[in-house]
Structures are given as C-alpha cells and as structure tokens.
Amino acid sequence: MEIAIQASGLIRKFGSLTAVDKLDLQITKGSIYGFLGPNGSGKTTCIRLLTGLLSANAGTIEVLGLSLPGETEKLRRLIGYMTQKFSLYDDLTIEENLRFIAKIYGINGHRQKSRIENLLSVYSLEEKRRQLARSLSGGQKQRLALAAATIHEPQLLFLDEPTSAVDPENRRDFWEKLFDLSDSGTTVLVSTHYMDEAERCHRLAILANGVKRADGTPQELMESMDATVVEISGDGLRQLKQALIQNPDIISAAQQGVRLRTLIRKSISDPVTWLQQQAELKLQNRDLRVVRPSLEDVFVTSTGNFLL
Amino acid sequence: MSIISRISAITFKEFKQLSRDRLTFGMVVMIPLIQLLLFGYAINTNVRNIPAGLLDEAQTFQSRSITQAILATQVVDFTVSYQSVKAAEQSITDGEVRAVLILPRDLDQRIVATQNNGATGDLTRQALGQWIVDGSDTIVAGAIRSLRSMPLNELSPGNALPPPPTFEVALYFNPEQRTAVNIVPGLLAIILTMTMILFTSTAIVRERERGNLELLITTPVHSLELMLGKIIPYILIGLIQMTIILGLGRLVFNVPIIGELTQIVLVTMLFIAASLTLGLIISTIAQTQLQAMQMTVFILLPSILLSGFMFPYEGMPKAAQWISEALPTTHFIRMIRGVVLRGASIQNLQNDALFLILFTVIGLLIATMKFKKRLD
Ligand SMILES: Nc1ncnc2c1ncn2[C@@H]1O[C@H](COP(=O)(O)OP(=O)(O)O)[C@@H](O)[C@H]1O
Ligand SMILES: [Mg+2]
Numbered sequence: 185m186e187i188a189i190q191a192s193g194l195i196r197k198f199g200s201l202t203a204v205d206k207l208d209l210q211i212t213k214g215s216i217y218g219f220l221g222p223n224g225s226g227k228t229t230c231i232r233l234l235t236g237l238l239s240a241n242a243g244t245i246e247v248l249g250l251s252l253p254g255e256t257e258k259l260r261r262l263i264g265y266m267t268q269k270f271s272l273y274d275d276l277t278i279e280e281n282l283r284f285i286a287k288i289y290g291i292n293g294h295r296q297k298s299r300i301e302n303l304l305s306v307y308s309l310e311e312k313r314r315q316l317a318r319s320l321s322g323g324q325k326q327r328l329a330l331a332a333a334t335i336h337e338p339q340l341l342f343l344d345e346p347t348s349a350v351d352p353e354n355r356r357d358f359w360e361k362l363f364d365l366s367d368s369g370t371t372v373l374v375s376t377h378y379m380d381e382a383e384r385c386h387r388l389a390i391l392a393n394g395v396k397r398a399d400g401t402p403q404e405l406m407e408s409m410d411a412t413v414v415e416i417s418g419d420g421l422r423q424l425k426q427a428l429i430q431n432p433d434i435i436s437a438a439q440q441g442v443r444l445r446t447l448i449r450k451s452i453s454d455p456v457t458w459l460q461q462q463a464e465l466k467l468q469n470r471d472l473r474v475v476r477p478s479l480e481d482v483f484v485t486s487t488g489n490f491l492l
Numbered sequence: 493m494s495i496i497s498r499i500s501a502i503t504f505k506e507f508k509q510l511s512r513d514r515l516t517f518g519m520v521v522m523i524p525l526i527q528l529l530l531f532g533y534a535i536n537t538n539v540r541n542i543p544a545g546l547l548d549e550a551q552t553f554q555s556r557s558i559t560q561a562i563l564a565t566q567v568v569d570f571t572v573s574y575q576s577v578k579a580a581e582q583s584i585t586d587g588e589v590r591a592v593l594i595l596p597r598d599l600d601q602r603i604v605a606t607q608n609n610g611a612t613g614d615l616t617r618q619a620l621g622q623w624i625v626d627g628s629d630t631i632v633a634g635a636i637r638s639l640r641s642m643p644l645n646e647l648s649p650g651n652a653l654p655p656p657p658t659f660e661v662a663l664y665f666n667p668e669q670r671t672a673v674n675i676v677p678g679l680l681a682i683i684l685t686m687t688m689i690l691f692t693s694t695a696i697v698r699e700r701e702r703g704n705l706e707l708l709i710t711t712p713v714h715s716l717e718l719m720l721g722k723i724i725p726y727i728l729i730g731l732i733q734m735t736i737i738l739g740l741g742r743l744v745f746n747v748p749i750i751g752e753l754t755q756i757v758l759v760t761m762l763f764i765a766a767s768l769t770l771g772l773i774i775s776t777i778a779q780t781q782l783q784a785m786q787m788t789v790f791i792l793l794p795s796i797l798l799s800g801f802m803f804p805y806e807g808m809p810k811a812a813q814w815i816s817e818a819l820p821t822t823h824f825i826r827m828i829r830g831v832v833l834r835g836a837s838i839q840n841l842q843n844d845a846l847f848l849i850l851f852t853v854i855g856l857l858i859a860t861m862k863f864k865k866r867l868d
Binding site for chain 2: 232235236237238239256257260261263265267269270271272273274275276280283284285287288289290292316332
C-alpha cells in the first residue's frame with residue numbers, strides 16, 4: 185500500500201508547552217484518517233506541521249513523497265486545507281471566493297468556469313452563488329470551504345474540525361461528500377472531537393495532551409480496548425457513581441439515561457462478579473451487564489477521563 | 493503567465509473588498525477633502541490682527557497718529573489700553589494680549605530729535621516707543637518684529653525720505669506670499685503618507701487577524717505576488733487622492749499648477765510606491781491592526797514635522813536633517829513643490845526621484861523576505 189503521510193518523532197513546543205509530543209504517523213493513500221481528541225490536544229498543531237505551516241522542533245515528515253520543510257512549496261499544489269476557523273473572505277460572494285482561489289491555483293478560463301459550476305452543484309451552493317460569505321449559515325460556509333479546498337483536485341485533503349459549526353443532518357451529508365472524495369482516490373485527514381464522526385474514519389489516532397494514545401481502525405480500537413464495559417441499572421445512580429469512581433480499578437462511570445456505564449480495567453477477569461463482591465457498593469439487587477464497547481469508551485480509557 | 497494571473501487575482505479581490513467597505517472607501521475621499529479645507533484655511537503663517545494692548549503715556553496728537561499708522565498695517569489689533577506698565581505686563585502674562593505698545597511721555601521730544609538727527613545726518617536715533625512681546629510663539633514675535641522699523645512718513649509730511657533699502661527683493665512663484673500655495677502641495681505629501689501607509693500596513697495584518705492568511709499561505713501564491721497584488725489597488729487610490737487635493741487646491745485656494753500633469757503623476761506615483769512598501773514592511777512586522785496603526789503614527793509624526801512641510805529643511809539642526817533625508821515624504825515634498833509650483837521636471841530632481849525608487853525596491857525586497865509563508 186502506498187503511503188501518503190509518514191511522520192516520526194514529531195515534536196512541536198510553544199514555549200514550555202509541548203503541543204505535539206513524539207508523534208509517529210503513517211497514513212495510507214486513499215484512506216480517511218481521523219484525529220480524535222479534546223480541545224487543546226494538538227490536532228490543529230499536527231495538521232499545521234503536516235502542511236508545512238509550522239516547523240517541527242524535532243522529527244521527520246514526508247508527505248506525498250516530499251520531505252518537509254525542504255519541499256513545502258512543491259507540496260502546496262498537491263494538498264487542500266480546510267482550516268478550523270472559516271478562512272475565506274467574508275466580504276466576497278461564494279462565486280468570488282471560488283474564483284479567487286481558482287486563480288491562485290492557476291486555474292483559468294474555461295477550466296475555471298466548469299470547475300466552479302461543478303463545485304457549486306456538488307455542494308448545493310448554486311442558489312447562493314451571489315451571496316456574501318458573511319451571510320451564509322454554518323453548513324453553507326463549511327461546504328464553501330470544502331469546495332475551495334478541493335478546487336484544484338488535491339491528492340491530499342486536510343480538514344480541521346470541519347463540522348464543528350454544523351447541524352447533524354449537514355454533518356451526515358458532509359461525510360457523504362468525504363466518502364465520495366475518498367472513493368475517487370483522495371486521501372483525507374480529518375480532525376474531530378465527535379465520536380460518531382471518528383467512527384466513520386477508516387483509521388484514527390486518539391490524541392490527548394499532544395500524545396498519541398491509540399491508533400487503529402475503530403473496530404480494532406474497540407476490540408483491543410484496555411477495559412470492560414459494564415452497565416449498571418437501578419435507583420440512586422448519582423451516589424453510586426461517586427462510590428464507584430473511588431475504586432482505582434474503575435476507570436470511569438458515566439450515567440446514560442437509567443444506566444451507569446462503568447469502565448473496569450482489563451486486569452479484572454470477571455468484572456460482574458468482581459463488582460458484586462465489592463461489599464461497600466451494595467450491588468446485589470442491581471442489574472449488571474457486560475456490553476460492547478463504543479468508541480467513546482475507547483476514548484475515555486485511552487485519554488484518562490478527559491472532558492470533551 | 494500564472495504570476496500575472498495570481499497578482500491580478502489578489503488585486504481584483506482587494507478592489508472588491510474595498511468597494512464593499514464603505515468606511516474605508518469614504519476615507520479615501522473624505523480625508524483629503526476635509527484635511528485640505530481644514531489645513532488650507534487654518535495654517536497661515538502670515539499672521540494678522542494679533543491682539544495687542546496699548547499704553548499711551550503721551551496722549552498727544554502724534555501718539556494717536558502712530559497708533560493709527562500701526563493699525564493700518566493690520567498686523568495687530570489694539571484691544572485693551574492700560575494706565576501702567578505693571579498692568580500691561582500682567583495682561584501679557586494672563587494671555588489677554590500677545591504684545592503691548594508703550595508710547596513714552598516724552599514721545600513728541602523724541603520725534604523732534606529724530607527729525608533733527610535725520611536732517612543733520614546723525615544716525616544715532618532713539619526709538620520712539622517700545623513693544624513688549626510674548627516671545628513664546630516665534631511666528632507672532634516675528635510679525636511684531638517686522639514693525640520695528642516701520643517708516644512713519646505721516647509724522648513729518650514733506651520731510652526727508654527714508655533711506656532706500658539695502659536690497660530689493662523679487663518674489664518669484666508666490667509673489668503675494670500666500671501660505672496656501674506652499675501648504676497644498678505639502679498637504680498632498682502628508683495625506684498620502686498617512687493614507688497609503690495606513691491602508692497597506694493594515695492590509696496583511698487584517699488577513700492574519702481574520703484567519704484568511706492561514707489559507708492563503710497554504711496555496712502556491714508567492715510572497716512577492718501577494719505584496720504586489722496588495723499594493724496595486726492603492727496606487728490608484730493614491731492618484732484619486734492626488735486629483736482631489738490638487739484640484740481642490742487649484743479651485744479653492746487658487747494654487748498655481750505650473751508643472752506638467754505627466755510630471756505630477758509620475759512624481760506622485762514614485763512616492764505612492766515608496767509609501768506603500770513602507771506600509772507593507774509594517775504589515776509584516778505588526779501582529780495586530782492596532783500595532784500597525786501605532787507604527788504608522790510613529791512614521792507619520794516625523795513625516796509631518798521634519799519633512800519640510802511645517803518648517804523649512806534648512807532651519808533644522810544636522811541630526812534632524814539626517815532623519816529628514818531618510819523619510820520618503822521629505823523627498824516627495826521637495827519634488828512636488830518643485831513640479832507644481834516651479835514647473836520643474838523629474839530630471840531637475842533626479843536625486844529625490846532616485847531615492848524614492850531605491851526605497852521602493854529595497855522596501856519591497858525586505859517586506860517579501862520578512863513575510864514568511866509560515867505561522868511561526
Ligand atoms: N501559536 C501558538 N502559540 C502558543 N501556544 C499554542 C499555539 N498554537 C497552539 N498552542 C497550544 O498548543 C496546544 C494544542 O493546541 P491545538 O493544536 O490548537 O489543539 P486542538 O486543535 O486539538 O484544539 C494548546 O494548549 C494550545 O494552547
Ligand atoms: Mg484545533
């Protein structure tokens with residue numbers, strides 16, 4: 185399999201803060217790769233390192249066979265980047281923004297026209313083409329940004345939290361577009377702090393405090409998780425939760441409706457029996473059940489109970 | 493080809509944004525308009541009607557004739573009279589008047605003595621009276637000083653004519669000595685300095701603040717293309733401002749425009765280019781628009797005070813002249829006054845033109861080198 189991004193030992197510091205710490209990455213061509221992590225975990229910094237916008241303090245980066253920072257300028261034409269913050273021009277219309285970006289990439293004349301028409305139709309922006317970007321909704325802005333990032337048909341697309349200002353329906357549509365792009369051979373690196381989004385990725389890395397905590401397909405991650413999930417039902421779950429999290433072998437306990445989702449370390453071989461044996465918890469009359477782990481459980485286990 | 497396409501893409505975008513930014517667009521027109529009217533009328537170094545006081549101890553026909561003769565010059569306007577020197581001095585301290593004329597008790601004897609001396613050729617004359625002047629404002633003081641040896645023919649009709657002046661002075665180019673003639677071309681320089689540097693100094697910083705730059709620097713656009721694309725629209729804006737200022741100067745203040753239009757445009761373009769590159773350099777250093785504005789003011793103040801706009805270059809101490817020579821505004825003021833008022837051409841002003849060209853080229857290189865297509 186061909187490699188799109190290869191990085192090893194990547195370190196980036198801001199003063200005394202290490203935003204990215206000894207990161208190793210390998211992303212295969214044509215895949216959708218996710219960065220999952222809470223705010224401040226280093227997702228944006230990672231993407232900026234991989235696009236050549238920031239220089240690394242240590243480590244090597246090779247993107248599409250070009251090594252950074254030396255060959256950054258060559259890389260520019262091959263990648264598209266959708267920034268976390270909307271970075272097109274608020275005081276230009278959709279069409280003017282796209283035309284501007286097209287010209288910057290040297291797409292002129294007939295090709296420019298057909299490319300823009302195509303993007304406007306793919307991203308359902310035809311009716312708004314003469315509207316200022318400032319007046320667009322979150323979903324429209326996001327589609328415009330994606331259209332602009334793909335106008336030159338890049339081989340590799342970086343998307344930094346592309347759906348953070350978008351409603352669920354728009355998010356689903358957006359992911360359909362990503363799968364289309366992936367289908368046509370584009371490699372996509374997308375950062376997110378949404379579990380359901382991460383679950384759609386072919387592979388993902390979980391980041392916390394600049395460190396990669398886990399890496400694999402969502403399936404692999406769930407299977408190889410270092411904890412068992414036990415759901416506990418009954419009354420007084422708030423108090424029970426407080427009691428549970430005192431135990432060092434319990435990683436976390438989170439209420440979900442009428443159940444308490446409890447993560448117990450893998451070192452406990454029979455967690456249901458073990459829980460019932462903990463006399464101070466008084467679990468005899470409650471319903472205890474081992475359930476399939478979700479990506480959120482993986483996330484909580486590997487990041488050590490970070491708040492999103 | 494793609495270079496030109498990218499530069500024009502940026503230029504076109506700037507124009508579009510500018511046309512939607514009413515405030516900035518308004519400033520392009522209103523700054524020159526208002527500043528010109530304001531300064532054109534307000535700055536006047538030919539001082540008239542300075543408020544003055546009178547202490548007439550003589551109270552004779554002669555003393556009243558002298559007072560009338562002084563009033564006729566329009567330099568001062570006697571608004572108060574006093575009974576004592578003490579009161580007169582207090583009045584100056586209080587700022588009530590700028591100067592006081594004291595005509596002594598023995599005025600008539602002094603006049604007679606003067607006339608006798610004049611007749612016998614004895615030149616050791618005694619002054620008739622005394623001016624006490626608030627010397628803090630040198631322009632006001634200078635105006636009063638010009639009254640020092642005013643001839644008083646009225647006092648001795650038919651008597652000996654005053655001695656002929658040592659020199660005759662022929663005033664070329666501004667015979668009526670109207671301040672506006674010199675001020676208007678200077679104002680063109682100051683207004684262009686202000687608006688050109690301000691517009692470009694915020695141009696790149698604004699994109700950084702709004703987050704546009706992060707996208708722009710991941711594209712293949714070259715730093716120099718970005719710089720050139722950003723300054724081209726403002727060259728046109730500078731020329732619009734030039735038209736407003738010189739046009740209005742001609743219409744309202746009757747400033748003679750002797751030089752050829754092509755020369756005026758050429759010289760102005762050189763200066764616009766230099767100012768724009770200066771703005772670009774600021775833009776690559778400043779992190780926020782506020783910082784960019786502060787740096788602009790830092791350049792603007794010496795440009796107003798040391799460029800020869802307010803005070804003649806020749807009167808400045810050496811150190812100030814060096815600073816002055818380093819400012820593009822100084823060279824432009826020399827050139828534009830030369831071209832507009834004296835009909836000089838760019839060949840006559842080669843050194844100044846050369847300075848502006850070099851300044852632009854070097855400035856553009858510095859800005860391009862300082863601008864990193866990186867975030868760190
Ligand atoms: N330019 C910068 N200067 C200083 N600190 C920064 C800078 N950019 C990011 N950081 C810090 O690095 C850490 C990671 O930030 P970031 O990569 O933006 O995280 P994320 O995108 O996952 O929210 C944060 O603690 C942030 O404050
Ligand atoms: Mg981020």
